[in-house]
Amino acid sequence: MNEPQSPAQRLRADFDGAYAEALRSPPEDGANLLALKLGGDPYALRMGDIARVMAGSVLVPLPSKTAAFLGLVGLGGEILPVWDLGSLLGYPRSRHTPRWLASSAGAPHWALAFEAFDGTLKASLRDFSPPYSGGGPAAALAVALCATGGHLRPVLSFEKLLQSIHQGELR
Amino acid sequence: MNEIHWTLGKKLVGSFAVAAITVFIVATFGYRSTANLIENNRLVDHSHEVRQALARLSDDLINAETGQRGYVITGQDSFLEPYNTALLDVEKSFVLVRNLTADNQAQQRRLDQVRPLMDAKLAELALPIDLRRAQGLEAAQKFISMGQGKRTMDQLRRILADMDQEELDLLARRNADAEASAGAAKTAIILGSILGIVFIAVLGSFISVSLTRQIGKAVGHIQSSSMELQAAANQQTTGVREQSTSMAEISTTTSELLAASRQIAETARRVAQLSGETSQAAGLGDQTVQKANESVAAIRRQTDLIVAHMLDLAKKSQQIGGILEIVNELSEQTNILSINASIEAAGAGETGRRFAVVAEEIRKLAERVGASTKEIRNLVEEVRAAVNTTIMATEGGAKAAEVGTKQFEALTTSFHSIVLSVARSAEGAREIELSTKQQTLAVEQMNTAMSGVAQATRETEASSAQTLQTSKELSQLSHMLARLVRTEVRV
Numbered sequence: 001m002n003e004p005q006s007p008a009q010r011l012r013a014d015f016d017g018a019y020a021e022a023l024r025s026p027p028e029d030g031a032n033l034l035a036l037k038l039g040g041d042p043y044a045l046r047m048g049d050i051a052r053v054m055a056g057s058v059l060v061p062l063p064s065k066t067a068a069f070l071g072l073v074g075l076g077g078e079i080l081p082v083w084d085l086g087s088l089l090g091y092p093r094s095r096h097t098p099r100w101l102a103s104s105a106g107a108p109h110w111a112l113a114f115e116a117f118d119g120t121l122k123a124s125l126r127d128f129s130p131p132y133s134g135g136g137p138a139a140a141l142a143v144a145l146c147a148t149g150g151h152l153r154p155v156l157s158f159e160k161l162l163q164s165i166h167q168g169e170l171r
Numbered sequence: 172m173n174e175i176h177w178t179l180g181k182k183l184v185g186s187f188a189v190a191a192i193t194v195f196i197v198a199t200f201g202y203r204s205t206a207n208l209i210e211n212n213r214l215v216d217h218s219h220e221v222r223q224a225l226a227r228l229s230d231d232l233i234n235a236e237t238g239q240r241g242y243v244i245t246g247q248d249s250f251l252e253p254y255n256t257a258l259l260d261v262e263k264s265f266v267l268v269r270n271l272t273a274d275n276q277a278q279q280r281r282l283d284q285v286r287p288l289m290d291a292k293l294a295e296l297a298l299p300i301d302l303r304r305a306q307g308l309e310a311a312q313k314f315i316s317m318g319q320g321k322r323t324m325d326q327l328r329r330i331l332a333d334m335d336q337e338e339l340d341l342l343a344r345r346n347a348d349a350e351a352s353a354g355a356a357k358t359a360i361i362l363g364s365i366l367g368i369v370f371i372a373v374l375g376s377f378i379s380v381s382l383t384r385q386i387g388k389a390v391g392h393i394q395s396s397s398m399e400l401q402a403a404a405n406q407q408t409t410g411v412r413e414q415s416t417s418m419a420e421i422s423t424t425t426s427e428l429l430a431a432s433r434q435i436a437e438t439a440r441r442v443a444q445l446s447g448e449t450s451q452a453a454g455l456g457d458q459t460v461q462k463a464n465e466s467v468a469a470i471r472r473q474t475d476l477i478v479a480h481m482l483d484l485a486k487k488s489q490q491i492g493g494i495l496e497i498v499n500e501l502s503e504q505t506n507i508l509s510i511n512a513s514i515e516a517a518g519a520g521e522t523g524r525r526f527a528v529v530a531e532e533i534r535k536l537a538e539r540v541g542a543s544t545k546e547i548r549n550l551v552e553e554v555r556a557a558v559n560t561t562i563m564a565t566e567g568g569a570k571a572a573e574v575g576t577k578q579f580e581a582l583t584t585s586f587h588s589i590v591l592s593v594a595r596s597a598e599g600a601r602e603i604e605l606s607t608k609q610q611t612l613a614v615e616q617m618n619t620a621m622s623g624v625a626q627a628t629r630e631t632e633a634s635s636a637q638t639l640q641t642s643k644e645l646s647q648l649s650h651m652l653a654r655l656v657r658t659e660v661r662v
Binding site for chain 2: 007011014015032034047048050051052053054055105117119120
């Protein structure tokens, strides 16, 4: 009865099905999240904190005593400082510059670089839980934990990451 | 001092040569002395003959005178017999004297004086006889008394006495020469004999010592050689016995070899027959191999065609991959744009909610396109991998086909060679058959020859025993000879 579909048939079915679904609005009590991966671990950024997402932008490196600082990038008509999100969270620095960039929506404008984009997520309030203490730098910088899409993702915020950068520079 | 190493023959020849020279010298001296003695004796005899002839001539004259006087006194003819006989002999005696003294000029001159005196005497003797016969005794006595006859006879006696004295002197000298020759001959014979005896004694002693030494050495060598010969004869006897045993074994083996050769000849005949059949089968197989070779060449051409098509397919798959990269990038950019659109819609507040829905749909569509692109890329990668695998397999097949073709060509060549070899083998088998027959004949001949050799070996064994016996006798003989030589050395 249910014969295995070929990839083309499955794609056709998904494509046709997408137009058959009813239009859905984002949940009132939820939030849109940008899912990403660092060193194979799932993380998320709140879409409301992001001004723009880019991939493969030209990054100009600058010398810095901070290993997480990568350089400057031109984004949306502005020159923004770029910080390596993995390094901020304690991951070892990769030899390659992260491909994906997300700029902050609030002032001051700056950008985070990360390795892999994992899509966008819609989460309701039920999916969020407070971060636990003693979980390392990622747990300390997370504002919440989101259990959706089969993963438990620490939800990061530009503000807290910026505070961490300042505290690190002060130290 | 270096010893002269002369051979036995040289020493003997040298010694006998020295002895012969000595004898020759002594004989030469003796001969010359004897010849002188004989010549002197002959001359002495000659002198005696001359004296006898002179005496006879004188006697003839006296006898003639005696007969004449008897007749004159008696007047009887019987008294004339000595006269008549003397008349006949006196001429002979004179001629004899002249001949015997022909080498003596002085005697010849005296005979020249005798001749007229003798003729006058004979004439003087004849005249009184005639007077006695014709006129009687007185006339004859008167004539004789005149003394003419006496004077002539005295002259004749004096001349004949001189001649006799001459001969006596010659006789004395010749006797002295004969005695001197005899003494020289005696001296030569005595001294030569003494020298010869001394030489021969010295040489005999030298030869004896030398020969004893040499023969002693030779006997020693003969002893050692005879012992070695005895040992060798022993070994030879043992070896010949072993050889005889071996020959018997060889003869047995040759008989077995003969049987085996006959069996081989029969087998070779069968092999030749089978080789002929194999040669025919190989000819058919060669034709089959030729056809198979053509089929392999066709497979190789088809394989090359497949490889070309697969390479073209790989190239197109690569082009599809390039296009998919572009599509993937487009979907990614579309996704980014949809995210940014969602962000912008969220910033627009309530008015942006419906735009956010559209942006979400666009994002979903982009994600689907991206997912589909990934799947297509995976499929294309699988196709490319399959194509690559197929190309490699096909190229491997092509190479295998090429190798197979070459191998098949080699096989064809080999098979052709095999056909030729089989033909040659068949020929060779026939030759082997012929050769084996000849070999069988040769083995039969060899068997016969081996029997002869075995017989000869047995005879050699007997001969070796005889040699051993002879060597033992030789050894005993050498011991005896050694004892003999040592005894002589002591002597």
